[in-house]
Amino acid sequence: MVQAVLFEIEDNVAVLTIKSPPVNALSHAVRSGIVDGLDRALGDDDVKAVVLIGGGRTFPAGADIREFGHPVQDPWLPEVCNRLEMASKPVVAAVHGTALGGGFEVVLAAHYRIADKDARFGLPEVTLGILPGAGGTQRAPRLAGAKFALDMMLTGRPVPVTAPGAKVFFDAVVDGDLRKEAVAFAQNLISEGKGPRRTRDQRIGFEDPHAYQNEVTNRYRMVARQQEYAPEQIIRCVEAAALLPFDQGLAFERSSFQDCLETSQSAALRHAFFAERRAGKFPELKTGQARELNTIGVIGAGGLAASVAVICLQEGWHVVAATTTVRAAEHAASEISKLLGGAVMRKHMTQTEADEALARFTTASDLVALSEADMILDCTIRPPSAKRDVFTQLDAIAKEGAVLVDAGAHSKVNLLAQATGAPGDVVALHLYAPLRVSKVAEIVLGGNTSEDTVATVISFLRKLDKFPVRAKNEQIGPRILAAYRLAADYIVEAGGTPYLVDQAMRGFGMNLGPYQALDYEGFEASLSAQGSACRASHQPDFVGRLQAAGRNGARSGKGFYLYEGKPASVQQDPEVIELIRAYREENGIDPRGFSEDAIRYRCLAAMANEGARLLREGVARRPSDIDTVMIHAFGFPRWQGGPMKAADNAGLLHMKVELERFAREEPKFWTPDRIFDHLAKNGKVFDDLNTQ
Numbered sequence: 001m002v003q004a005v006l007f008e009i010e011d012n013v014a015v016l017t018i019k020s021p022p023v024n025a026l027s028h029a030v031r032s033g034i035v036d037g038l039d040r041a042l043g044d045d046d047v048k049a050v051v052l053i054g055g056g057r058t059f060p061a062g063a064d065i066r067e068f069g070h071p072v073q074d075p076w077l078p079e080v081c082n083r084l085e086m087a088s089k090p091v092v093a094a095v096h097g098t099a100l101g102g103g104f105e106v107v108l109a110a111h112y113r114i115a116d117k118d119a120r121f122g123l124p125e126v127t128l129g130i131l132p133g134a135g136g137t138q139r140a141p142r143l144a145g146a147k148f149a150l151d152m153m154l155t156g157r158p159v160p161v162t163a164p165g166a167k168v169f170f171d172a173v174v175d176g177d178l179r180k181e182a183v184a185f186a187q188n189l190i191s192e193g194k195g196p197r198r199t200r201d202q203r204i205g206f207e208d209p210h211a212y213q214n215e216v217t218n219r220y221r222m223v224a225r226q227q228e229y230a231p232e233q234i235i236r237c238v239e240a241a242a243l244l245p246f247d248q249g250l251a252f253e254r255s256s257f258q259d260c261l262e263t264s265q266s267a268a269l270r271h272a273f274f275a276e277r278r279a280g281k282f283p284e285l286k287t288g289q290a291r292e293l294n295t296i297g298v299i300g301a302g303g304l305a306a307s308v309a310v311i312c313l314q315e316g317w318h319v320v321a322a323t324t325t326v327r328a329a330e331h332a333a334s335e336i337s338k339l340l341g342g343a344v345m346r347k348h349m350t351q352t353e354a355d356e357a358l359a360r361f362t363t364a365s366d367l368v369a370l371s372e373a374d375m376i377l378d379c380t381i382r383p384p385s386a387k388r389d390v391f392t393q394l395d396a397i398a399k400e401g402a403v404l405v406d407a408g409a410h411s412k413v414n415l416l417a418q419a420t421g422a423p424g425d426v427v428a429l430h431l432y433a434p435l436r437v438s439k440v441a442e443i444v445l446g447g448n449t450s451e452d453t454v455a456t457v458i459s460f461l462r463k464l465d466k467f468p469v470r471a472k473n474e475q476i477g478p479r480i481l482a483a484y485r486l487a488a489d490y491i492v493e494a495g496g497t498p499y500l501v502d503q504a505m506r507g508f509g510m511n512l513g514p515y516q517a518l519d520y521e522g523f524e525a526s527l528s529a530q531g532s533a534c535r536a537s538h539q540p541d542f543v544g545r546l547q548a549a550g551r552n553g554a555r556s557g558k559g560f561y562l563y564e565g566k567p568a569s570v571q572q573d574p575e576v577i578e579l580i581r582a583y584r585e586e587n588g589i590d591p592r593g594f595s596e597d598a599i600r601y602r603c604l605a606a607m608a609n610e611g612a613r614l615l616r617e618g619v620a621r622r623p624s625d626i627d628t629v630m631i632h633a634f635g636f637p638r639w640q641g642g643p644m645k646a647a648d649n650a651g652l653l654h655m656k657v658e659l660e661r662f663a664r665e666e667p668k669f670w671t672p673d674r675i676f677d678h679l680a681k682n683g684k685v686f687d688d689l690n691t692q
């Protein structure tokens with residue numbers, strides 16, 4: 001077994017350095033290495049203290065999530081923590097990078113703790129649908145009190161070691177050679193005759209566990225919107241920490257951890273974690289070389305162009321914004337100034353940074369100004385033919401090797417590539433709104449897009465801290481969304497109401513139901529999206545009906561809902577029900593009822609079926625890529641893992657049977673794609689297809 005923990009002795013101090021890149025996850029090899037190193041140190045009379053430190057970029061960032069769902073090999077992490085805490089010689093944890101989850105639990109089990117000033121720590125287990133299972137729920141409150149500990153565990157957010165309230169965890173925060181500082185700290189302990197200081201012996205930082213209950217319950221309610229189980233168990237474990245002897249509290253935690261681990265929600269959240277990281281593994285990266293990006297060209301004067309320009313300025317690039325008229329160029333310049341001013345007001349940047357960014361920005365009313373740009377993003381929404389003309393112009397203007405990106409919606413990337421003499425430099429990019437918030441972006445490759453072009457756009461997205469997802473020839477998200485909305489429309493046409501569909505899908509965990517989302521998007525925008533991404537022969541035209549009745553969505557005060565007052569209240573509207581009733585009457589449809597479960601199954605089956613089509617067509621490379629897009633771009637509940645994972649959890653064959661039932665019940669609407677047969681017959685579930 002590769003030695004995962006290096007053992008050294010330096011002046012009576014044993015130094016255990018964990019070496020298991022990339023994040024020193026506490027795999028079986030690391031856990032065994034720590035225990036072996038500790039035993040060696042305790043058995044050596046010359047050793048008077050122990051330092052535990054992470055090699056490479058970080059102290060352990062948690063248990064090895066890849067081991068979950070497989071039999072755990074001894075020593076378990078709780079055992080490792082107990083061995084550290086019960087050691088007869090003082091153990092010092094030296095923290096840098098991000099000590100997270102089990103990594104921080106190891107820190108809590110040490111007797112003393114020092115940290116690099118830039119280090120962060122946290123207990124993010126709830127983001128994986130579990131809870132700290134190696135003593136974190138029992139030791140953290142003993143050092144920091146229940147509220148701080150619960151805040152860490154219920155939000156899962158990392159905490160800088162210099163944050164208010166963090167100092168209770170650390171004996172020193174250092175700026176310099178951490179290893180050297182840690183050995184010196186250990187030697188001081190020896191010279192001062194200080195022995196082990198066990199966290200389990202500390203008194204918990206609060207008296208009555210219910211004194212903070214309201215605060216915690218409110219926080220729990222906020223987090224619980226995301227999932228039902230782990231947050232509640234975390235609260236119970238912290239109460240156990242207050243009310244039970246340490247070992248009983250530990251046992252309660254262990255049992256609660258196992259319960260959480262076995263939930264489908266935890267499996268789905270772990271799937272989402274790896275899906276996001278897997279998505280970025282483009283085959284083109286094996287050979288593609290990212291080109292240097294110094295100047296970014298942005299075409300357009302609208303909101304997207306301005307947001308892209310600002311985000312590029314904030315990342316330090318030079319930006320040239322080109323529009324077609326002087327007036328548009330002036331408008332672009334004022335928009336950029338406004339957005340930068342807003343960033344300063346919100347303290348996202350200092351005034352100096354904003355001024356420096358503005359100094360890197362120029363506008364022009366002629367595309368020729370883009371001739372020195374290393375990458376040009378066309379952020380305009382135009383018909384394909386007009387887009388093609390722009391790319392023909394860019395082909396003549398842009399410098400050799402400049403990457404030409406269509407950042408508009410519903411790109412025809414192959415059409416644009418054919419309009420240039422360097423199709424390899426052409427790619428489409430779907431940046432989901434809101435740009436600053438959405439963590440995902442689709443890179444849509446054309447048939448000729450080169451590896452270097454792909455690598456360049458991925459490096460661009462990494463700098464914007466976005467998960468890149470690979471799509472071929474067309475986008476993934478709009479196709480899945482169109483299928484979802486069509487399924488909803490079929491349900492409403494057959495007898496459901498938009499309000500029941502929204503209620504059912506919110507109950508499934510969507511941030512918004514499909515109809516309220518349509519209202520907020522505005523009918524114009526959603527009509528063009530639905531039209532280009534939906535392949536069905538029969539598309540009920542409720543939006544058209546509502547538009548004809550003067551309803552255009554939330555901004556117009558009326559969509560599928562009524563929006564009145566400030567802030568706008570959202571009301572159901574009998575007029576909408578009447579419009580739909582009339583529509584059914586004209587089409588001779590006898591309405592029938594739908595349960596919320598039936599609605600959820602239909603919508604999920606429709607999304608997964610469209611996902612299966614995208615896989616077969618080669619638009620999407622992996623089912624988990626589809627999940628990553630839907631979670632980050634369309635608010636699909638993360639704890640359901642995405643439509644493909646959720647379909648696996650519901651059972652692919654069950655989904656297939658549902659689709660075929662729909663087709664029997666509403667032959668006019670449902671034409672179940674045979675793709676499910678392909679997957680079902682092969683016995684492969686979507687998750688198995690993620691191995692690529």
Ligand code: T1G
Pocket residue numbers: 022023025061062063064065066077098100101102103105124125128130131132133134136274277278
């Ligand atoms: N286990 C296994 N692999 C991990 C991992 C982990 N805990 N954390 C990261 N990786 C892999 C990741 O898949 C990627 O692999 C590579 O490391 C770089 O990660 C008992 C049960 C630490 C902030 O939730 O938040 O402890 O793609 O791309 O952006 O109570 O990784 O290169 O093959 O994310 O610099 C709790 C999860 C676990 C922390 C670094 N810990 N990790 O971010 O790099 S549960 C976590 C992160 C637990 C105990 C419980 C981030 C990071 P590959 P990356 P990054």
